[in-house]
Amino acid sequence: MIPDKELERIRNDFPILSRGINGKPVIYFDNACMSLRPKQVMQAMNQYYEEYPACAGRSIHKLGRAVTERVAEARKTMAKFLGAKVEEIVFTRNTTEAINLVSHSLDFKRGDAVVTSDREHNSNLLPWQFLSKKAGVEHRVVYSDDNMEFDLERFEEAVGKGVKLVSLFHTSNLDGYTLPAREIIKISHEHGSLVMLDGAQSASHKQVDVKKLDVDFFALSGHKMLGPSGTGVLYGRYELLEKLEPFMLGGDTVQSSTYDSHVLLKPPEKFEAGLQNYAGSMGLAEAARYIEKVGKDKIEKHENELNRFISERLLQIKGTSIIGPKQVELRGGVVSFNIEGLNHHDVAIMLDESNIMVRSGQHCVHSWFNAHNIPGCVRASLYLYNTKEEAEKFLDKVAEIAKLG
Numbered sequence: 001m002i003p004d005k006e007l008e009r010i011r012n013d014f015p016i017l018s019r020g021i022n023g024k025p026v027i028y029f030d031n032a033c034m035s036l037r038p039k040q041v042m043q044a045m046n047q048y049y050e051e052y053p054a055c056a057g058r059s060i061h062k063l064g065r066a067v068t069e070r071v072a073e074a075r076k077t078m079a080k081f082l083g084a085k086v087e088e089i090v091f092t093r094n095t096t097e098a099i100n101l102v103s104h105s106l107d108f109k110r111g112d113a114v115v116t117s118d119r120e121h122n123s124n125l126l127p128w129q130f131l132s133k134k135a136g137v138e139h140r141v142v143y144s145d146d147n148m149e150f151d152l153e154r155f156e157e158a159v160g161k162g163v164k165l166v167s168l169f170h171t172s173n174l175d176g177y178t179l180p181a182r183e184i185i186k187i188s189h190e191h192g193s194l195v196m197l198d199g200a201q202s203a204s205h206k207q208v209d210v211k212k213l214d215v216d217f218f219a220l221s222g223h224k225m226l227g228p229s230g231t232g233v234l235y236g237r238y239e240l241l242e243k244l245e246p247f248m249l250g251g252d253t254v255q256s257s258t259y260d261s262h263v264l265l266k267p268p269e270k271f272e273a274g275l276q277n278y279a280g281s282m283g284l285a286e287a288a289r290y291i292e293k294v295g296k297d298k299i300e301k302h303e304n305e306l307n308r309f310i311s312e313r314l315l316q317i318k319g320t321s322i323i324g325p326k327q328v329e330l331r332g333g334v335v336s337f338n339i340e341g342l343n344h345h346d347v348a349i350m351l352d353e354s355n356i357m358v359r360s361g362q363h364c365v366h367s368w369f370n371a372h373n374i375p376g377c378v379r380a381s382l383y384l385y386n387t388k389e390e391a392e393k394f395l396d397k398v399a400e401i402a403k404l405g
């Protein structure tokens, strides 16, 4: 666990944790949906609006040059965060846009196949369903084993001939499970398939080095990693980015144009059409620096130890069941659960009455819930600022609620 003194310092950086609501502290366990933001991130964004509120790349005056420099710095920070080269970092609005960039820009042909898993977020499912309908691309789903772990044997069967892309969650927002990414990528490459990881839930909670993973594309969202909403990154191997045709065109993507032609800029600029979210990129980079300062391994360990404490005690409460692998060490910082006889939304509302914030429903993984005939669940998802005292309060409240079931 993060030592108490450090945890206190961290918590002081998040205004809502000190302020609370209606005089009561907030227990924020909805981090898989969106994390809180530290004041350093807000300051970095304010600094843009206060000190150099201008346009990057276009204007050569002092303010324009200052923004251009800060955006370049932000890109460098995100490249370091992921172990990538600077020119391999494309700023997007979020993970969804990053995945759609690839689904629209790779040269899919009729008869190509895409492989996903049985518990993808809609953002890594709908783009492939669309492509399947529109362009005749085959969409293959790999089903998890009985313990909700990735089934490498089934995967090897699915990743045969014709698979252009394997596109999988890295860490699941349903249950916190992280895939054996390296093996998956190795097998995929042996079969000549590219791999994209949806890193919305991983980059914020653990070490991710895209070069060590040897992954071809990697997507993340700023708002799940202490950064501003409306920010994200697509990492792409440079040789691949060079070949991709951007799916959005316009200002800032071209070197020059005539009435009937244009010459595109090189990656990443050719994918960043229109005026960008400069304050957002700066806030995102500040969030990455914040995470690195605390330490990704420390954060991962902290969340999982808290999860162990919660999961073990939760299962002692009559009527509770947890979704996902039995071993808590496979579920990162996520506890998705149900209480027999109680609706998941009712449980979330009762927790909210004590300012304990969780998410309830199908968490944008409708396909998995529908396939298993489960209406939904309550999800508590942890982050670096959560404490054991908060976990105890949460468990006491769940125990009280469970008596109603």
Ligand SMILES: Cc1ncc(COP(=O)(O)O)c(C=O)c1O
Pocket: 032, 033, 094, 095, 096, 097, 121, 123, 124, 169, 171, 172, 173, 198, 200, 201, 221, 364
């Ligand atoms: C695993 C996963 N993929 C993709 C997304 C979509 O992220 P965004 O809405 O930021 O694009 C989420 C968001 O919850 C997610 O958890």
